[in-house]
Amino acid sequence: MVLQSIWFFLWGLLWAIFFMTDGFDFGIGTLLPVLGKSEQDKRLMINAMGPLWDGNEVWLLTAGGVTFAAFPLVYATMFSSLYTALMLILFALILRGVAFEFRGQVESAAWRKTWDACIFVGSFAPALLFGVAFGNIFQGIPFDGDGIYQGNLLTLLNPYGILGGLLFLSLFLVHGCLWLAIKTEGDLHDRAVGLANKLWPVLVGVAVLFLVATAIFTPLYSNYLAQPALLLVLVGDVAALFGIKYFLRKAAYFKAWFASAGTIVLCTFFGVIGLFPNLFPSSINAEYSLSAFNASSSPLTLKIMLIVVIIFVPIVLVYQIWAYNLFNVKLKSEDLDLEEAY
Amino acid sequence: MDVVLLSRLQFAAATMFHFLFVPLTLGLSLLVAYMETKYVRTGDETYLRMTKFWGKLFLINFALGVVTGITLEFQFGTNWSRYSAYVGDIFGSLLAIEATAAFFLESTLIGVWIFGWKKLSAKAHATVMWLVAGAGNLSALWILLANGWMQHPVGYTIRNGRAELTDFAAVVFNKFGILQFLHVVPAAFVLSAFFVMGVSAYHLLKKQHIDFFTRSFRMALVLGLVSSIWVAVEGDQHAVHVTEVQPAKLAAMEGLWETQTRAPVVLVALPDEKNERNLIEFGRIPGLLSLLGYHDINAEVRGLKDFPKDERPPVLLTFLSFRVMVALGTLLPLLCIVGWFLRNRLVENPWFLRIMLFSIPLPYIAIQAGWVLAEVGRQPWIVYGMLKTADAASPVAASQVLTSLVAFIAVYGLLGLAGYYLIAKKVAQGPDMAESA
Secondary structure, three states: OHHHHHHHHHHHHHHHHHHHHHHHHHHHHHHHHHHOOOHHHHHHHHHHHOOOHHHHHHHHHHHHHHHHHHOHHHHHHHHHHOHHHHHHHHHHHHHHHHHHHHHHHOOOHHHHHHHHHHHHHHHHHHHHHHHHHHHHHHHOEOEOOOOOEOOOHHHHOOHHHHHHHHHHHHHHHHHHHHHHHHHOOHHHHHHHHHHHHHHHHHHHHHHHHHHHHHHHHOOOHHHHHHOHHHHHHHHHHHHHHHHHHHHHHOOOHHHHHHHHHHHHHHHHHHHHHHHOOEEEOEOOOHHHOEEOOOOOOOHHHHHHHHHHHHHHHHHHHHHHHHHHHHOOOOOOHHHHHOOOOO | OOHHHHHHHHHHHHHHHHHHHHHHHHHHHHHHHHHHHHHHHHOOHHHHHHHHHHHHHHHHHHHHHHHHHHHHHHHHHHOOHHHHHHHHHHHHHHHHHHHHHHHHHHHHHHHHHHHOOOOOOHHHHHHHHHHHHHHHHHHHHHHHHHHHHHHOOOOEEEEOOEEEEOOHHHHHOOHHHHHHHHHHHHHHHHHHHHHHHHHHHHHHHOOOOHHHHHHHHHHHHHHHHHHHHHHHHHHHHHHHHHHHHOHHHHHHHHOOOOOEEOOOEEEEEEEEOOOOEEEEEEEEEOOHHHHHHHOOOOOEEOOHHHOOHHHOOOHHHHHHHHHHHHHHHHHHHHHHHHHHHHOOOOOOOHHHHHHHHHOOHHHHHHHHHHHHHHHHOOOOEEEOOOEEHHHOOOOOOHHHHHHHHHHHHHHHHHHHHHHHHHHHHHHHHOOOOOOOO
């Protein structure tokens, strides 16, 4: 029980880190047509995440891999149920990743435009769809006792699912603006800050709607009612959300980005705690729901994987923080002259 | 078409496309790291230009390898959910370890390498490339251990209606997986070496950048020579192990229908599965198969008729892919040996350079054929002897899989075109000789 519970929260943590890191990449990519007024702006935006996006995306692979290793039945049922949605996400990520590398390789406006479109779609679609997917998981997925999904892609596009998508999208857009504020100067910087200020109230509005809708559409609050102390997570999340605005006003963009990172992580945990112990609840019958206790791997596998994660995840964090630090300087236009720049 | 067949086709398309790019990154990363180290040690600008030129080609391949790899991990869930639920306890762990312990390092550091030229010391920058190369090859180890477990499951027991791990060490030191690693990764080095030699030959034939491409060619030649001989020698050991643990695959590889002692190798044949015989047989060498499989000319080898019909792999495809792999696996080291004798007179031997230029696709074909042999030859099992492929697919609608299969073919087709267009363009441009550190 303890081991399975630990794995449940590790599972949540890995998804949270994925959203926190790749989230700002998704945000920047989605904003490419909005903030990227000139070719110079676009290149600055892409290069602002250039050294980091690939490492960020591995958190997705790790979250997926850990779901597979620790909760194979969840992995099997979740990804086959969400087949089309996940395929859309994967194709989006494929186009986005290739676009970064390919975009600057040919001197042709049409070539660049094509890949710009891939970056936009490849960022916007996952931002939205991950939110839709998690929204649906929070309220339950219509699958039967054999793990067979009784719906289609449109089933997922219900009001609460869409609201989840909008929440993720607005979180990532703010997160992306703040990263641009850190990495750029001058006009692009000012516009990124301006947009962050404009998007923040939107994010607050969507978050409030989401919290209210969560009470209506999902059972997530029952865990909180049973253990009111857990509401501190929600309080912390709201505090982080207001921290974004506070630091934005003080022009402390790095702190604002951290507050935004905290908002995303705590928001993920708000959902994960509410779900506990379910990982993939069924909306047809609660007995079909897959939980940390009925869908986990054997104790031996959980133990071995725990050792692996305890050793390697801190190491990964150390070298990723080192890499973030290395590139924690303002991008200058001469940085774009480098042959290696995107 | 049914879900199983569509899912198999999709997985084949996705993995084979993935493996057009990954092998080159495995070997080229090592060569680029070596070039950069040479630059750091000697200060010779040519090595820096080599690092940058081959590095660019590496990065294009790397991007395609990475994005096509992500889908593979998730396809086990989307398309093979019954498999995933049944063996996730073991198989899932290997994939998770790959991401955590290897792929993370590679992906994080590749960004540092691309953007870090001015931010790191020359030594540190070269070290980063070695780590990228090491992590990439370490990734390959975990993936091949995962595949090795599908080929020859070990360290498990069937409990709670699924395969559960009992012995992690047995899984990690699974002989089949280790032998595959020692076969596939050196084969990837061969492919990389032939790519570098072929591209170099292209420029040497045009008599341009002679010093640059002679050095590149010779560097790759050493890697190609050593690894192609290694692949052939190791392949023999691998075949012995296949004989031991996957006898049906061996019989199909060799088109052997009857169980017999002094079993022959037939160089050319056309297996006829319906009538359980070979239509044409040419170049029959008695006893050779017994010798290869058991290192004993009189050993008995089991024929296909010894296995129930529903436990035989598709014979023709297994047989042909093995022949293609072995024929190329014999040719490639020979080309390297010729190259070794001509290494100081490359420009004077345009005929050889032309052969090497047109040999670029050969190791690609050999590697793809090798995977067809490994995967098709394992059928009808998804996990040999444990779980049949027919019982492993997801309970999704065939129309869903058909749609995604069409999308895969369309998207990957376009990406492949764009990718090889870029690679050809960068190759034709040649190195940037004006640029300096």
